[in-house]
Amino acid sequence: MATPPQPQPQHGGPYDPYTAPVPPRSGPSGPGYAGPQPYGAYGAHPEPGRYGCRLCGAWPAAHATVRGHQGMIVLMRFLSLRGPFCRDCGLATYRRMSSDTLWQGWWGPLSLFITPVTLLMNLGPRAAFRKLAPPAGGHRPALDPGRPLWRRPPVLLLLVPLLLLVLAIPVLILIGAVVGDDAPRPLTSGQCVRNTGDWQLVVADCGSASAEYRVRRPSPATGGPCGPGDFLAHPEYSADGTLNCLTPLR
Template identity: 50%
Template sequence: MPGPYQQAPGPYQQPQAPGAYAQAPGAYAPAPGPYAQPGAAQYAPAAAPGPYQQAPVPGPYQQPQAQAQPYGGGMPVGGAMQACQLCGAGPAAQVTVRGHQGMLIIMRSLRRRGTMCRPCALATFREMQANTMVQGWWGPMSVVITPITLLINLGALSTIRRIPEPVVAGHRPPLNPGKSVFKRPQGILGLVPLCLVVGVVLLAVVGMAAG
C-alpha cells in the first residue's frame, strides 16, 4: 500500500525535456566523406585524375633523344656530314698526304691536304706514295727524308681506311684509286733504291753491334 511518504507529482517536479544541448543519438556519427579510410588492409587508394595532375607536355626545354650516327669510322659527330672537296661526295674526312722529290742539289717537299672521300683520298695517297718512291732518292738529304715521308704516309693510310664508302653522290665522279702502290711501275722501280737504303742501314747496325 502506498505509505504517507509517497511523493506525488507536485508543482516543483522538473520533467526532463529535450533541450538545446541534448545529444540526440547519432547526431555526430561520422558520415562517409572524402577522407574516410576504407579499411585497414587498403592503404593506397587509386589516384583519380584531378585538376593538378601533371601530364608530360612537350615544351621548349624538353631534350630530344640523340639520334644514332649513321656513319662510323672516325667521322665527326654533332654536325652536318662533310663533303669531299674534289667530287662533292660524302662522307669525307680531313686527310694529309705528303711527297718528296730529290734533285741532287735541291729538293722539294710536297703536301696535299683537304677534306676528301675514301676513293679520292686513296687515289691521292697511291699517287703521292708511288711518285715519292721513284723521285725521292736523288739527293744527299733526300735519302733520309724519303723513308720518313713514306712512313708518315702510312699513318694517313690508316685514316683513309676508316672513312666509309660514299653514300651521297657528288657533283662529279670521284677519283679512281687505281692499282695499289707496289703494283704500279713507280712502286716496282722504287723498290730498288728502297732495298739499297734498307740494306745499308742493316749493314751499319750489324757493324756497330759487331764492333
C-alpha cells in the same frame, strides 16, 4: 531593269577543287612508279652542313694530309695536299703522291733520308681512308684509286735495293766459305822461301836474290831447337805439326 541573280556553283561537281575525286596514285606495280630515290652520286648531301670531300664533295670524308717529296740533286720540294677526302679520292691521292715520291724523291743527299720518312707519314692517312664507307652525295664522280701502290712500277726502285741488301749478306758469307784463304803448302827441309808480309812464306829459288830464308828441320837429337838467329815458321807450314826453322841467307 534588274539583273537576275547568277546561279551559285554547287560543291561536289566534277570541277570542284575541294570535292573532285582524286585519282588513285599508281602503286609500286603501276606505271610511272620509280620507287624511293636513295642518295645517288649527284644527289643531296647525306649530312647537310658538313664538309665533304674537297675533290668530289662526297661524304663521309676524313681530314688528312697526303705528302710527297722531290729531290733535285741540290734543291728539293716538299709537297702536300690537305683534305678532307672521301675514301676513293683519298686512296687515289695517296697512291699517286706516294708513287711519284718513290721515283722522284731519292735524287739528293738529304732526300735519301727524307723520302722514307715521307712514305711512312703517308701510312696514317691511308689507314684513315680505308676505314671510310663508300662515298655518296658528291657533285662529281670520285677519283679512281687505281692499282695498289705495291703493284706499281715505281715500287721496284725501293724493293730492288732492299732485296739486293738482304741477299748480299748470305751471298758474301757463302763466297767466303767456299773460296776462303788459300791454305799454305807445307815446307820441306832445304827449300828457300821469302816473306811476302806478316810471315806469309812463298817458296823461292835459292839462287835468286828474292830468297831470304832456308828451311831446315830441327835436330831430334837435341830436342829440336833452332840455331841462333833462326826463326820459326807457323805450324801450318809443316805437314806433321813440327815447327820448321828458318835460317836467314844474308
